[in-house]
Structure formats: structure tokens, C-alpha cells
Amino acid sequence: MFYTPHTAKDQEKMLARLGVKSIKDLYDTIPQEVFLTDWEFPSGLGEAKTYRYLKELADKNRELTTFIGLGLYDHEIPSAVWALAGKAEFVTAYTPYQAEASQGMLQVIFEFQSMIAELTSMDTANASLYDGATALAEAMLMAVLEKKQKKVAVSLGVNPLYREVLKTYAKAIGIEIKWLPLNEGQTVFKKDDVAAYILQQPNFLGYVEATESFREIKNQTNALGIVSINPVLASVLRKPSAYDADIVCGEGQALGIPMNSGGPLLGFIATKKSLTRKLPGRIVGLTTDRNGKDAFVLTLQAREQHIRREKAGSNICTNQALNALAATIYLALLGKEGLKEVALGAISNTHYLADRLKAIGVKVGDKRPFLMEFPVLLEPKKAHKLKEALLIKGFTPPISLGEFDRNFSDHYLLCATEKRYKQEIDAFVSVWEGIL
Amino acid sequence: MKLIWEKGQSGRRGYIPSPTDTPEVSLEQLLGLEYRKEPLDLPEVSELDVIRHYTNLAHQNYAVDSNFYPLGSCTMKYSPKVNEDIARVEQFQNTHPLCEEGILGSIEIMYKTQELLAKISGMAAVSLQPLAGAHGELTGLMLIKAYQKDHNQLRDEIIVPDSAHGTNPASAAMCGFKVVEVKSKGGLLDPEALKKVVSNKTAAIMLTNPNTLGLFEKDILEIGQIVHASGGLLYYDGANLNALLGKVRPGDMGFDVMHFNLHKTFSTPHGGGGPGSGPVGVSEKIAPYLPLPIAVKTATGFALENDKTKRPKSIGKVATFYGSFGVILKAFSYMINLGKEGLTNASEMAVLNANYLKALLSEVMEVPYSEGTLHEFVATASGLDLSALEIAKALLDYGYHAPTIYFPLIVSEALMIEPTETESPQTLDEFAEVIKEILEKVNYHKEAPHFMPVKRIDEVKAARHPILTRAQLQMSK
Numbered sequence: 087m088f089y090t091p092h093t094a095k096d097q098e099k100m101l102a103r104l105g106v107k108s109i110k111d112l113y114d115t116i117p118q119e120v121f122l123t124d125w126e127f128p129s130g131l132g133e134a135k136t137y138r139y140l141k142e143l144a145d146k147n148r149e150l151t152t153f154i155g156l157g158l159y160d161h162e163i164p165s166a167v168w169a170l171a172g173k174a175e176f177v178t179a180y181t182p183y184q185a186e187a188s189q190g191m192l193q194v195i196f197e198f199q200s201m202i203a204e205l206t207s208m209d210t211a212n213a214s215l216y217d218g219a220t221a222l223a224e225a226m227l228m229a230v231l232e233k234k235q236k237k238v239a240v241s242l243g244v245n246p247l248y249r250e251v252l253k254t255y256a257k258a259i260g261i262e263i264k265w266l267p268l269n270e271g272q273t274v275f276k277k278d279d280v281a282a283y284i285l286q287q288p289n290f291l292g293y294v295e296a297t298e299s300f301r302e303i304k305n306q307t308n309a310l311g312i313v314s315i316n317p318v319l320a321s322v323l324r325k326p327s328a329y330d331a332d333i334v335c336g337e338g339q340a341l342g343i344p345m346n347s348g349g350p351l352l353g354f355i356a357t358k359k360s361l362t363r364k365l366p367g368r369i370v371g372l373t374t375d376r377n378g379k380d381a382f383v384l385t386l387q388a389r390e391q392h393i394r395r396e397k398a399g400s401n402i403c404t405n406q407a408l409n410a411l412a413a414t415i416y417l418a419l420l421g422k423e424g425l426k427e428v429a430l431g432a433i434s435n436t437h438y439l440a441d442r443l444k445a446i447g448v449k450v451g452d453k454r455p456f457l458m459e460f461p462v463l464l465e466p467k468k469a470h471k472l473k474e475a476l477l478i479k480g481f482t483p484p485i486s487l488g489e490f491d492r493n494f495s496d497h498y499l500l501c502a503t504e505k506r507y508k509q510e511i512d513a514f515v516s517v518w519e520g521i522l
Numbered sequence: 523m524k525l526i527w528e529k530g531q532s533g534r535r536g537y538i539p540s541p542t543d544t545p546e547v548s549l550e551q552l553l554g555l556e557y558r559k560e561p562l563d564l565p566e567v568s569e570l571d572v573i574r575h576y577t578n579l580a581h582q583n584y585a586v587d588s589n590f591y592p593l594g595s596c597t598m599k600y601s602p603k604v605n606e607d608i609a610r611v612e613q614f615q616n617t618h619p620l621c622e623e624g625i626l627g628s629i630e631i632m633y634k635t636q637e638l639l640a641k642i643s644g645m646a647a648v649s650l651q652p653l654a655g656a657h658g659e660l661t662g663l664m665l666i667k668a669y670q671k672d673h674n675q676l677r678d679e680i681i682v683p684d685s686a687h688g689t690n691p692a693s694a695a696m697c698g699f700k701v702v703e704v705k706s707k708g709g710l711l712d713p714e715a716l717k718k719v720v721s722n723k724t725a726a727i728m729l730t731n732p733n734t735l736g737l738f739e740k741d742i743l744e745i746g747q748i749v750h751a752s753g754g755l756l757y758y759d760g761a762n763l764n765a766l767l768g769k770v771r772p773g774d775m776g777f778d779v780m781h782f783n784l785h786k787t788f789s790t791p792h793g794g795g796g797p798g799s800g801p802v803g804v805s806e807k808i809a810p811y812l813p814l815p816i817a818v819k820t821a822t823g824f825a826l827e828n829d830k831t832k833r834p835k836s837i838g839k840v841a842t843f844y845g846s847f848g849v850i851l852k853a854f855s856y857m858i859n860l861g862k863e864g865l866t867n868a869s870e871m872a873v874l875n876a877n878y879l880k881a882l883l884s885e886v887m888e889v890p891y892s893e894g895t896l897h898e899f900v901a902t903a904s905g906l907d908l909s910a911l912e913i914a915k916a917l918l919d920y921g922y923h924a925p926t927i928y929f930p931l932i933v934s935e936a937l938m939i940e941p942t943e944t945e946s947p948q949t950l951d952e953f954a955e956v957i958k959e960i961l962e963k964v965n966y967h968k969e970a971p972h973f974m975p976v977k978r979i980d981e982v983k984a985a986r987h988p989i990l991t992r993a994q995l996q997m998s999k
């Protein structure tokens with residue numbers, strides 16, 4: 087298939103205007119030695135066959151009833167979210183460099199920043215980052231640059247997938263990570279000379295951390311406090327500002343974005359006013375036009391790569407604007423009460439699931455209050471049998487945490503969002519009953 | 523201007539989550555001190571309020587589907603609608619990445635996308651994990667760092683030409699390298715100037731080819747020899763790959779590491795500034811360092827390889843999961859839909875369009891490095907009665923998105939123009955006529971834009987007194 091509009095006549099006319107014989111002549115600066123005469127690549131299928139082929143591949147996926155999370159969640163998505171976010175005026179635009187021609191997207195981002203600032207209890211937020219893991223890595227870099235100290239302390243309660251990304255960044259950049267152990271499911275802080283303490287709330291096991299100990303360690307040291315949050319659960323959890331967090335970041339996929347085999351996702355980051363100019367990425371501000379009318383524009387650009395080049399704190403250029411739009415619409419629809427209802431529904435379902443499993447003798451990890459996720463202990467053999475049985479019945483098997491964190495071999499992670507029915511949970515549990 | 527909050531009423535509801543039928547947990551009891559007592563300041567609006575508000579905002583946005591968008595370096599081509607149809611298929615959308623048995627089709631697509639990108643680029647292996655071009659750069663530089671360190675090389679310098687995109691030096695610095703800038707000569711990298719800065723400290727050179735002026739670095743093979751002879755590596759910024767599909771491959775030009783911008787070359791669209799996808803391609807010797815997991819072919823099908831013992835040199839993970847799958851899917855759809863002939867045609871028409879438009883505009887504007895440009899060119903407004911900014915704003919009034927302005931930095935008053943292949947010659951003719959008209963009515967256009975939702979915006983005020991959220995707006999009043 088071709089999407090180019092050029093007829094043979096068009097091409098002739100254009101070449102004549104250029105005074106060249108053939109299109110090949112336009113490429114004559116490419117050295118002969120490497121100019122391709124032929125190359126191996128499949129011929130085009132055209133639209134209809136492309137669709138059919140991809141549909142066949144889609145059929146190799148399975149839409150399982152999802153009882154897992156670990157940073158990515160199967161929430162309800164209102165139809166209005168993508169009816170709006172899918173509009174071509176948003177989808178086929180680029181970064182709003184020309185503010186007068188992009189007031190729509192700029193206002194959306196301003197609203198997004200406002201909502202994220204509210205959820206994180208911070209003063210300012212940026213226009214988005216790639217995903218939860220890279221947002222946390224950017225937060226770590228912010229602290230390292232701010233404190234001029236290449237050492238950070240990270241809780242082992244941080245999502246192990248995020249920890250892997252932090253390690254990759256830290257190794258390349260030369261940052262030392264001190265790991266803070268968990269005791270009874272809760273982070274143990276230790277006084278240290280670090281740029282930042284990094285916590286996840288709730289931690290990856292689903293447990294709610296006691297945030298007073300975070301506040302205390304911050305009071306005892308000069309470090310910044312970074313917290314990675316779940317934006318849905320943030321609606322019912324103590325505000326990070328109340329325990330002295332300086333940077334709050336996280337994964338926004340839960341806010342109206344499909345799971346999509348893992349991406350694209352939505353990173354967010356927010357901070358206090360004093361650190362605003364250290365934020366990575368795009369930021370939208372409100373100003374006025376020359377007639378004094380309100381207008382939005384990309385601002386504080388003196389932080390960014392296109393101005394500061396090698397002196398920029400971050401290299402981010404393209405972000406996740408469309409997913410930020412989806413999240414903004416989601417939050418507008420759910421509103422003041424709806425988001426808390428989602429959290430409450432998910433927490434109630436998860437607790438019901440845990441209670442049902444306990445009742446049939448499963449060892450449920452409940453050392454700390456948990457919200458939307460919790461671990462269970464299983465013998466590997468049983469876990470294997472269970473996995474097969476659950477897949478046959480159309481359920482996702484629990485996540486084997488040992489694969490990601492050796493401290494948690496034999497631990498399996500479960501989750502039930504507000505999307506699950508009681509009936510589904512009962513059916514899920516009855517598969518366990520048959521195996522254990 | 524009204525924010526979405528102002529459209530509502532206390533107590534009004536938009537979306538009500540379906541009722542849950544399990545016993546309700548008491549959150550205050552469960553959470554104690556950890557409970558959030560303060561209400562959330564989120565909008566209270568109906569679904570229709572939301573629909574109207576964002577539909578109206580959509581109307582205040584230029585986009586490829588409504589406007590010619592010749593934004594240089596960004597490849598704002600038309601994105602086929604079939605991509606969107608495919609991306610909405612539920613078996614793709616409703617699959618959790620940590621249940622491999624549920625995403626076998628997705629993994630097959632990842633593997634096949636890796637393969638196709640390798641074919642297009644002539645690289646030995648590809649990782650889809652990086653989430654945008656700049657993230658691909660950072661990942662590529664991490665690979666270079668790991669490789670050099672593994673070979674006991676203490677190389678801490680990255681060479682970039684003065685024409686480079688800002689992300690190149692920013693990524694290098696972020697990865698802990700020193701940035702060494704080399705001046706271009708006649709718009710191209712000068713091998714003699716390069717020889718002066720290359721040393722046993724050089725980890726790599728980062729190049730875009732064609733470069734940001736749209737010029738093919740014709741000395742690329744010699745450049746490669748110089749850098750390789752010194753023990754350095756070649757990094758290819760794939761932002762401009764749209765010029766070269768089916769014509770020449772980065773791997774053949776001697777590049778060791780590169781990134782693709784799937785949202786540019788492969789039409790996935792840009793989404794108002796993302797999400798993008800920035801896979802990295804590498805030569806054989808760098809392949810062992812690629813991030814994990816990576817899609818592989820097995821005896822029975824396809825799988826995600828995540829075994830560090832099998833790939834001990836891997837730099838590790840750079841993203842939460844396996845990359846922007848939804849974006850990768852659209853790029854894959856685009857590649858198999860167009861195929862060899864369609865992709866080659868895309869490049870050819872992109873180059874033809876850019877050259878044609880350059881010829882038309884050269885009648886009224888200077889194009890300082892004009893000879894031999896490929897898919898884009900950079901005109902200058904210096905010497906004209908309107909600045910690049912004023913021309914950009916005037917274009918908005920005529921329904922055109924502006925070119926990229928004031929970049930690359932080596933051209934003063936730069937207007938960087940990339941029409942892409944999906945525009946017809948009529949559109950280009952009309953655009954050129956409009957530019958001529960703008961340059962004839964200088965005084966009028968100095969005030970542009972006249973017909974946009976807002977007039978020229980006070981950017982200085984925005985930066986000096988930042989109002990970045992609704993709460994700050996309320997405080998400022």
C-alpha cells in the first residue's frame with residue numbers, strides 16, 4: 087500500500103521543476119559503496135490483509151480475567167475516555183511548540199498538571215514522563231543533581247521492576263544505591279549521607295508503609311524524600327506532603343489507559359515549588375496574550391535539552407501527552423468521589439479475595455495492612471499446578487515474585503481491582519480449592 | 523478560558539464505577555494515620571460536560587489530519603487509520619504483560635518487529651524497550667559505556683557536531699559523558715576537524731544522517747574509519763531515517779548503535795507529543811549488552827528472554843515492561859502494510875517533496891546549505907523583513923502549522939521544513955504561495971497571528987511568574 091498522493095504526472099512535473107531526470111539523482115550524495123540496489127524485506131500486504139494478519143496474531147493472545155498487578159492494573163475505563171483521547175486533532179498533533187495553534191493540548195496538560203499536583207499533594211507537576219520506572223529514575227537524578235551527592239537510599243519495597251531500572255541508570259551514571267531492607271513488610275530506614283530516600287507507597291507487596299518513619303528519617307538527615315505512589319490509591323492514603331515528601335512520582339496507567347501488553351504507559355512527577363525548576367521535561371504555564379487574554383504556553387524551557395543541551399538535567403523530549411490526556415479525562419469523569427470509589431471497590435474486592443483464600447487454608451501475607459495487592463505463600467510444585475489450572479479456566483496465575491526478587495521466592499502476588507465481580511473472585515478461588 | 527472544574531457543580535457526577543458486590547472495607551479503620559482525610563479537588567462534572575469541554579479543546583489544536591504540518595525533524599506524516607483500528611483490538615489492549623501465556627501474539631509481534639527493524643537498518647539486533655528517541659539515545663549510550671568498560675577502555679567523551687539535536691548532548695551528559703562539540707564545515711562534519719578531536723578518550727560520536735540540515739554526511743565512511751581506528755564507536759540518531767528507507771542502511775554505513783523513532787518514520791502518530799517509541803539497533807558486537815527482556819524465537823514459538831545467566835553482559839532494564847507495545851504494534855502494521863515497495867516509495871516521495879518545496883521557496887528565501895538536501899531543508903529569515911518567529915506565526919493564520927524554528931543552531935533565523943511524503947504537490951504549491959504573500963505584507967504579519975484563538979503569547983511572563991496549576995492560578999488572583 088502507498089499513502090503518497092503523487093501521480094506519475096506529478097512526479098514528472100516536480101522532477102522537471104528540479105531539473106533532474108530521476109528520483110535517484112536526488113540521492114547522489116550517498117556513496118555508491120553503500121547505496122542499496124536491492125534489499126531483503128517483505129512486500130506490502132495492503133490494509134485489509136494487514137488487519138486480518140494482525141487479528142490472527144491478536145487471537146494468539148488471551149484476554150484472561152486479571153488477578154495480577156505489580157505496577158499495571160486492570161481497571162474499568164469509561165468509554166468517554168478514548169472517544170475523546172482518540173480524536174485525530176489530539177492524536178495527530180505534536181508537542182505544542184506553536185502555542186497559538188495548540189491551546190487545546192496546552193490546556194489539557196495544564197489540567198493534567200493540576201490534577202497530578204492534587205493527587206500527589208505537591209505544588210507543581212510536569213507534562214508527563216515515559217512510565218513509572220523512568221519517572222522514579224528521573225526523580226533520583228533530580229535529587230542527585232540538587233544535592234550534588236551521588237548516593238541514594240532505596241527501599242526494597244519499591245517495585246522490583248522499578249528497582250531494576252534504577253540499577254541500570256545508577257550503574258551508567260555512577261550513582262551508588264543503598265538498599266533499605268523490609269522488616270515485617272515495612273521499610274527500615276537507616277541514617278545515611280544520601281541525596282534521597284526513596285519509598286513506594288503502598289510497597290510492591292501491597293502493604294501500606296508507616297509514613298511517620300519516613301518523616302523521621304527526613305528530619306534527621308539532609309536528604310530529599312522521594313515517594314512513588316499509585317494514583318488511584320493516593321485518593322485514600324495520607325498525603326505525601328504530610329510526611330515531608332519532596333518529589334512524588336508514579337505510574338498513571340491506572341487512570342484510563344489499557345494494559346496493552348505493557349505499554350505505552352504514563353509516568354508522572356510532581357514536586358514542591360522550590361524544586362520546580364529542577365523538574366525534567368515539558369511544563370505548561372498560564373500567561374496572557376498581547377491583548378491580556380488568558381493563554382497557555384510551554385514554559386520554563388531554560389531547563390530543557392533544546393536550550394541547555396549538555397547542561398540540561400534531563401534529555402526528555404517526546405513524553406506521553408496522549409496518555410496524559412486520557413488520564414485527565416478519566417480524572418475529570420471520575421471526579422472527587424469517583425476515584426475514591428474505585429479505590430474502595432478495589433480494596434474491598436482484594437480483601438474479599440484474601441479472606442476467601444485464607445478460609446481455604448492459603449497462607450496469606452498480612453503482616454501489614456494491605457490495599458489492592460497482597461502476597462501469598464505457595465510451594466513451587468503447587469504453584470505450578472495452580473498456574474496450569476488457572477490458565478485453563480481463563481484466569482491469570484499469580485505473579486511469582488521469586489523471579490524478580492530472590493528474597494521472595496515462594497511468594498506470589500495477587501490483586502483484584504474494582505472491575506472484578508464477587509462471582510469471578512469465587513470462581514477464581516474455587517480453582518485454588520481444587521488444587522490445594 | 524474555563525478549566526474543566528469551572529464547568530461543574532458540587533455533587534455532580536461524571537462516571538460512576540459499577541457497583542462492587544463484596545463487603546465494603548472500612549478504610550479509616552484499616553488505615554488509621556495513613557488515611558487521607560482531605561477531600562480531593564477534582565472536577566465534579568457530567569459525562570456530557572466532559573465531552574463538550576475536550577471536544578472544544580480538540581478544535582483548538584492544529585494536527586496533521588487537519589493542517590499541513592511541515593515541522594522539521596519531526597516527520598509529521600499522515601498516519602494510516604488502519605493502525606488505530608488494529609491498536610484497539612481488545613486482545614491486544616486487555617492483556618497484562620506479566621502473564622506471558624496471555625500475550626503470545628504480542629510477543630510474536632515484538633519479535634517480528636525487531637526483525638523488520640534490523641532488516642531496514644542493517645543492524646544485527648534490536649531492543650524495543652526504549653520509550654522515545656531520547657530514551658533510545660540514553661540506552662544506546664549506556665550500551666556504549668558498558669561495551670567500552672568491558673574492553674577496559676576509560677573513554678569518557680562523546681563527540682557531537684554543532685548541528686546536533688539538543689537531546690544528543692543532553693543524553694551524553696546524562697549518561698555521565700563529557701560532550702565534545704565539533705564544528706561543521708559547509709553544513710557537514712569535516713573529517714579533518716574530527717581528526718583533531720578524536721582520541722583515546724572518545725567513546726563514540728553521535729550523528730544524525732541526513733543531518734539536521736537535511737544533508738547526507740557524504741564522508742560518512744571516512745568518518746567511520748577515523749572513529750573506529752581510534753577505538754570509538756558510531757551512534758546513529760534515527761530521527762531522519764525517513765529519508766533513507768530502502769536506499770542506505772545505518773549498519774552498512776558503519777554505525778554500531780542507533781535508535782529508531784517509530785513515531786516519526788513509522789507513522790505511529792505523535793499523539794500531541796507522545797507516546798513514542800525509540801527502539802535501539804546494534805551491531806553484532808554490541809548485541810550481548812542489549813536490555814532484557816528481549817523477544818526471542820524458540821523451538822516452539824516466541825518468548826521473552828529474561829535470563830541474566832544467558833546474557834550476563836546485558837545492561838539490564840530501561841523501562842517497566844517491554845516497550846511501548848501499542849506504538850510498536852502500529853509501526854509493525856505500517857511496515858507490513860507498505861512493505862518494501864511502499865517504504866521505499868515513502869522515502870522517495872519525502873525527498874522529492876522536500877526538494878520541490880525547497881525549489882519553490884528558494885525564490886523568496888535563502889536556503890544556506892541547499893545543495894543535496896534530502897527529506898528536509900533549512901531556510902533562513904535573516905535578511906528578510908520578518909523574523910523566523912513572525913513567519914511561523916503568520917503561517918498559523920493561513921491554516922498551516924509552522925516549521926521548526928531556530929533549530930539547527932548553526933543557521934540563524936532558521937526555518938526547518940520537512941513536508942513528508944504524504945503531502946501532494948498542490949499543497950506544497952499553495953504553501954509556497956502563502957509564504958510569498960506573507961513576505962509581501964510585512965507590517966500586517968508582524969502582528970500575527972490574527973485569527974487564532976489567542977494572539978501572540980507573552981512567554982517571558984509565563985517563565986517569570988509561573989502559574990503551572992489551578993491552585994497556583996487561584997492563589998495568583
Ligand SMILES: Cc1ncc(COP(=O)(O)O)c(C=O)c1O
Binds near residue numbers: 656690730759762
Ligand atoms: C534529530 C532528533 N534527535 C532526537 C530526537 C528526540 O526524539 P524523541 O522526541 O522521540 O525523544 C528528535 C526529536 O525531535 C530529533 O529531531
